Amino acid sequence: MTAPSLARLRHNRAFKVWLLSTAQSQLGTALSSVALGFLVLEQTGSAGSLTLTLALSLLPNLLLPLAGVWTDRLGPKGLLVAADALRGGVQLALAAAALLGLLTPELIYAAALLNGLLGAMSGPAASSAVPLLVEADDLPRANGLLASFGQGAWLAGYAAGGVLVTLLGPAWALGLDGLTYLVAALAVGGLVQFRHAAQAQGSETALGFWAELRGGVSALRKSRTLTLIPGLALVANAALGPVLALTPAVMDNLGRGAAGYSLFLMLETGGALLAGTIFARWGGALPPHATVTAGLLLGGLSLAMMAGLGTFPALLAGSALFGLSVGLVNTPLVTLIGSQVAASHLGRAFALLSMTGSLGMPLVLLAITPQADQVPASTFYGLAGAGLLLAAAGWWAATRTEAAAYPRRTSV
CATH class of the missing domain: 1.20.1250.20 (MFS general substrate transporter like domains)
Structure with missing residues (x-):
C-alpha cells in the first residue's frame, strides 16, 4: 500500500472516529463476554444455562439477510446509532439489576435475546461501513487497521475482564460494556458521515x-x-x-x-x-x-x-x-x-x-x-x-x- 494511501487515512476524520469507536466497543464486548458466563453461573450454577444464554443471543442472526437489504435501502448510520444506544441501555440495566440484587436468570435470557436481535439488525450496517468511509484504493489498509485494532481490543478486554470479574464481580464489566456502546452511538451519530451512501443503496430496490x-x-x-x-x-x-x-x-x-x-x-x-x-x-x-x-x-x-x-x-x-x-x-x-x-x-x-x-x-x-x-x-x-x-x-x-x-x- 502506498504512502499517499496511509496519508489519506490519517486525514480521514470519519474513518479514525469509526476505527476508535469500534475498537473501544469491542473492548467492552470482550469484558462482558468474560463476565456473562460467570454471572450465569452465579445465578444458576448450571452449564446448561450457559449454553441456553449463548444460543438465545445467536438465534436472531436468522434475520441477517433481511437486515442486509434494509442496510442497502436506508444506509448504515441510523441503524448503527440506534442499535448501539439500545444495547448500551440493555447492558446498563442488566448491570444495575445485578448490583441491586434484582437479577434473575429470566432477565439474563431476555437481555441475551434482545442484544442478539440488535446485533443482527446492525451487523450488515457495520460490515458496509468502511467502504463508505474510505476510497476504494485504501480499503486493504483500512480493513487491516480495523482488524488489528479490533484484535488488540479483544485481547485487552479479555485480560481486563478476568481481573475485573475476579476483583469486583461481573456486574461492573457489564456496566462498562454498556458505556462503550453509548460512546459508540454518540461518536458515530455526531462525528461520522458516510460518503456516497445514497449511491450505495442502489437501484435494485425496484x-x-x-x-x-x-x-x-x-x-x-x-x-x-x-x-x-x-x-x-x-x-x-x-x-x-x-x-x-x-x-x-x-x-x-x-x-x-x-x-x-x-x-x-x-x-x-x-x-x-x-x-x-x-x-x-x-x-x-x-x-x-x-x-x-x-x-x-x-x-x-x-x-x-x-x-x-x-x-x-x-x-x-x-x-x-x-x-x-x-x-x-x-x-x-x-x-x-x-x-x-x-x-x-x-x-x-x-x-x-x-x-x-x-x-x-x-x-x-x-x-x-x-x-x-x-x-x-x-x-x-x-x-x-x-x-x-x-x-x-x-x-x-x-x-x-x-x-x-x-x-x-x-x-x-
Whole structure:
C-alpha cells in the first residue's frame, strides 16, 4: 500500500472516529463476554444455562439477510446509532439489576435475546461501513487497521475482564460494556458521515424485497465452492459453540475461574491474530482451498487434544491452536466470496454467509443444553473436533477440481 494511501487515512476524520469507536466497543464486548458466563453461573450454577444464554443471543442472526437489504435501502448510520444506544441501555440495566440484587436468570435470557436481535439488525450496517468511509484504493489498509485494532481490543478486554470479574464481580464489566456502546452511538451519530451512501443503496430496490434476497442466494450458486461455503461456515461455527459455552464451567471445575477463562480467550484471540499476520504477509501466495482444509484439520486436532487431555495447560495450548485454525478457515472463505461474487451482490452474499454460519452455534447449543450438566465437556469437545475433521475431508473432496483451476499467485 502506498504512502499517499496511509496519508489519506490519517486525514480521514470519519474513518479514525469509526476505527476508535469500534475498537473501544469491542473492548467492552470482550469484558462482558468474560463476565456473562460467570454471572450465569452465579445465578444458576448450571452449564446448561450457559449454553441456553449463548444460543438465545445467536438465534436472531436468522434475520441477517433481511437486515442486509434494509442496510442497502436506508444506509448504515441510523441503524448503527440506534442499535448501539439500545444495547448500551440493555447492558446498563442488566448491570444495575445485578448490583441491586434484582437479577434473575429470566432477565439474563431476555437481555441475551434482545442484544442478539440488535446485533443482527446492525451487523450488515457495520460490515458496509468502511467502504463508505474510505476510497476504494485504501480499503486493504483500512480493513487491516480495523482488524488489528479490533484484535488488540479483544485481547485487552479479555485480560481486563478476568481481573475485573475476579476483583469486583461481573456486574461492573457489564456496566462498562454498556458505556462503550453509548460512546459508540454518540461518536458515530455526531462525528461520522458516510460518503456516497445514497449511491450505495442502489437501484435494485425496484425489484422488491424478496427478489433482492433471491439475488444474494443466486450469487452463491455460481460454483460448487461458493455453494458449499455457507454449509462449511455452519459446521465451523457449530464446533465453536461448545468451546465458548462450556469452558467457563470447565475452568471453574479446575479452580481457575474467570482469570483462567480470560487467559483461554486471550490465547484464542492471539491465535486468530497470528493467522491474520500470516495472511497479511503471505496471503497472496496461499491457495485458499488448501488453506481452508488445513485450518479445519488443525481445528479438529486442537479440539481432540483438549478433549483427550483436559488439563489447564492442554486447554490453553488447544485454545491458541483453535484460534489459529479459525483464522485459517475464515479469511480464505471471505477471499473466495470476494473474488467470485459480483460487487453488486456482496452485501447480501456476506449477510447470507453470516446468517448460515451463525445458525450452527445456537442449534448445537440448544441440542446439548439438556445434557450439558450430565455429560463431560470433553465429550462435546471431541464430537466438535470430529465434525471439523469430517468437514475437512468433505471440503477437500468436493472442491479439489475447482481448487486446481483457481488462479495461483506467487507474489508475497
